[in-house]
Amino acid sequence: MPGSVSAPGKRRFPIHIVVFIAPGAVIYTLFLIYPLLDSLRIGFFGNETDGGGFVGFRNYALLLFDPDWSERFRGAFVNSLIFFFINVFVQTPVALMLAALLANKTRFSTFYRTAIFVPAVLSLVIVAFVWQLILSPVWGVSRDLMGLFGLAQFFQPWLGLQETALTTLALISVWQFLGIPMMLFYAALLSIPEELTEAARIDGASSWNVFWDIKFPLLLPIIGIVTLLTYIGNMSAFDVIFAVKGPLAGPNFSTDTLMTFFYRTFFGTGFQQPNPVMGGAVAGATFIILMAGVAAYFFLWQRRVRSYEL
Amino acid sequence: MKLLKGLTLGAMASALLLPTAVVAQDKVELVIESWRADDLVIWQDTILPAFEAANPGIDVEFRPTPNTDYSTALSTKLQAGTAGDLIMVEPFDFRLQMYLDGDLANLTDLEGMENFSDTAKSAWSTDDRTEFFGVPLAAVLHGWIYNADIFEELGLSEPTTAAEFTALLEAVKEDGRYTPIAMGTSQDFVPGLLGFQLIGPNYWKGENGRAAVIDGSLSFDDPAFVDIWKELASWGPHLVQGYQGVSYPDMQNLFTLGTSAVYPAGSWEIPIFNSAVDGAFKMGAFIPPAVDANGECFFNDHMDMGIGMNANAKHPEEARKFLTWLTSEEFAKIWADAMPGFFPLSTHAVQTDDPLANTFASWREQCGSTPRISYQIISRGEPNLDAEINRVTALVMNGEMAPEEAAGVVQEGLASWYEPQQGN
Structure with missing residues (x-):
């Protein structure tokens, strides 16, 4: 009787599915979801000094409207945005250009591909240290290198100046992670079928036209993904700033981002006492900012970009 | 047989273990x-x-x-x-x-x-x-460590007043071979701790001044404090080239390599310098020079x-x-x-x-000692006084804030939460 196994009333509970899901679900819940929700929760509670009870949105109101808090919060938010924009507008075009160059099989292209990717696998602490040395006004090679081109008088201690420190750090971050979007673009370019470009060439299109009219539209979805990843990675930028500038994100808070601000608030530094409840509020606000960006991506970009079946 | 053997072994083992066990119990x-x-x-x-x-x-x-x-x-x-x-x-x-x-x-x-x-x-x-x-x-004590070989070469002597100190810096700069002060402002604590707290006690008159700030009778916009930031601002041309990007380990290395005349030191650097210099040149130390010739002297102890x-x-x-x-x-x-x-x-x-x-x-016998001004009572609120002093002192030394403005910012921040300073 072939039908008896799948008879409706006798269907067994799919216990194997639970068994397979459980380890991942338990670990993920315990170490990611629970801490995330709990850090959001403490943002709604008071300090020991004011009783510690539920205070609703008071901490968020302090963060947005209290002059001391809001000035730092706004500064950190603007700096994070600048950090992100520098990354997007420098990293993405350069990575795209390099990928387009490497996709044409040229000599040494494997070497260049590896060389450009190497910094991405280095420890950030090493990258920060090396760049501090390169840019050091005392030992650094930058002044001498610039001198070769007669530019020595334009050398500045960029990491130490208020006006340039954040841009310099953002460019260090671009340098380090350039290889990752480059590889994504490279893979996408390779997956574009030869027939398309060949057909275009036969129709008389130049290489320039082939790239902008055929390849670029096909790359748009991946450019969107790269921008989204850059947004998530850089609005929460912390490590490079902390490694070079420490928790005070000097000079004069000019490199202070949402995450260094969170670190100072939550863990304290020097005489500044740890303030977990305000730290929770900063984390919550950052979460909302990140979510808003991701939502904008899905509603404004992904719905409009056309993907082609190749 | 087997049982007996086991018992004997057990007894032997406990006989061996016992003395050590007793000792371990005794040792706390x-x-x-x-x-x-x-x-x-x-x-x-x-x-x-x-x-x-x-x-x-x-x-x-x-x-x-x-x-x-x-x-x-x-x-x-x-x-x-x-x-x-x-x-x-x-x-x-x-x-x-x-x-x-x-x-x-x-x-x-x-x-x-x-x-x-x-x-x-x-x-x-x-x-x-x-x-x-x-x-x-x-x-730990704060003072200036100097390169005695450079002092001898340029015919300089330990300064005792702020004016003599400025003249000394000018003389080293004039000569051109050495950096007058091995110092950089890239890390926030350096200008605050090794600048402001180093020369400050002479200006606020040691413990009296510290107590006066705590009880509210002396405020940070007092001319005494403005003068500290004025002196620090005047160091700019005498520091390492590109000093805004020079870190703390860099400035230590610059001094121990013999490229600079004086170094704003904490006494914790004595063993570090002794081993780094290793006899390559002679070192001496002088107390932060008094504000004027007949003034009392104070230092950070x-x-x-x-x-x-x-x-x-x-x-x-x-x-x-x-x-x-x-x-x-x-x-x-x-x-x-x-x-x-x-x-x-x-x-x-x-x-x-x-x-x-x-x-x-030896300075303890000649001059009045006082701890760092921002470490007791007045750094308990927000904005944090100690962090603010570090921040504005870096700005002053980098030439991005006027000494008067720095004094105003620090005082305003302190008065915003510290009652004894309100109404000053």
Whole structure:
């Protein structure tokens, strides 16, 4: 009787599915979801000094409207945005250009591909240290290198100046992670079928036209993904700033981002006492900012970009 | 047969084990929590053996945590009940709250506390100075270390007034071969700690000025403070080229490589410099020059390390015994010899073999000492005074803020939460 196994009333509970899901679900819940929700929760509670009870949105109101808090919060938010924009507008075009160059099989292209990717696998602490040395006004090679081109008088201690420190750090971050979007673009370019470009060439299109009219539209979805990843990675930028500038994100808070601000608030530094409840509020606000960006991506970009079946 | 054999073996084993077990029971083990990982070898090989030799029943272990994690690690251990019986404590407001919360024991009546001056003890006391929770271990002193070879070559001598100091900087700059001051402002604490706190005491007149700021009768926009930032601003042309990007290790290296005339030092740098310079040139030290020729002189003599006791210590008696030993002359001698640059705080007169350290120590007899101005009481609110001083001093030295504006910003920040300063 072939039908008896799948008879409706006798269907067994799919216990194997639970068994397979459980380890991942338990670990993920315990170490990611629970801490995330709990850090959001403490943002709604008071300090020991004011009783510690539920205070609703008071901490968020302090963060947005209290002059001391809001000035730092706004500064950190603007700096994070600048950090992100520098990354997007420098990293993405350069990575795209390099990928387009490497996709044409040229000599040494494997070497260049590896060389450009190497910094991405280095420890950030090493990258920060090396760049501090390169840019050091005392030992650094930058002044001498610039001198070769007669530019020595334009050398500045960029990491130490208020006006340039954040841009310099953002460019260090671009340098380090350039290889990752480059590889994504490279893979996408390779997956574009030869027939398309060949057909275009036969129709008389130049290489320039082939790239902008055929390849670029096909790359748009991946450019969107790269921008989204850059947004998530850089609005929460912390490590490079902390490694070079420490928790005070000097000079004069000019490199202070949402995450260094969170670190100072939550863990304290020097005489500044740890303030977990305000730290929770900063984390919550950052979460909302990140979510808003991701939502904008899905509603404004992904719905409009056309993907082609190749 | 088998049973008998087993019994014999068992008896033999217990006979062998028994004596050691008895000894292990007798030995009390004390653990010192500390952030001074650098000093591990000195504690293990020099200080603790001396105590253990005199007290065979007590084993002391020095167990440091990296200094950046100390605060978090310590409070976690105290909460979990796994902290050692002895706890090294930073001065003033760093650990006062821990005492008030009942995590640190009251050591007011500890035998030997009379060997410390009230000033030394004040760094580990309640605000009214009636209860003490730390045995003072060591102080660090601030002053200028100079390259004596360069001084000789250029015919310079130790300056005693601010005007002479400026002339000295000009002379080195004029010569052109050396950087006058090995200093960079890339790390925030350098301008604040090694600039403002170094030359400041002469301007605010030491302890009197510090007390006056705390009781509200002297404010940071007073001309005395503006003059500090004015002097710091005037250093700009005399610092390393590109000093805004020069870090603390860089400036140390620049001095020990013999490229600069003077260095704004803390005495903790004496052993570091001794080994880095290694006789390549002679070093000397002078006290931050007085504001004018007949003015009194003051310098920064800062209580830096103390040791307290865990309020829930497992062996409080032995721990107190150890703490009392730390107040003895014997300990002061061992410490002074082992750690030049960290000066014992007890009233026993001890000398070291290090000429540079002795120069620093001699200032205590000539001039008034005072701890860092922002470390007690006035850094308890937001915006944090100590962080603000670091921030604005860096701006002043980088030429991005006027001295008067810096004074105004610091005063306004302090007055926004500190009542005695309101209405100034």
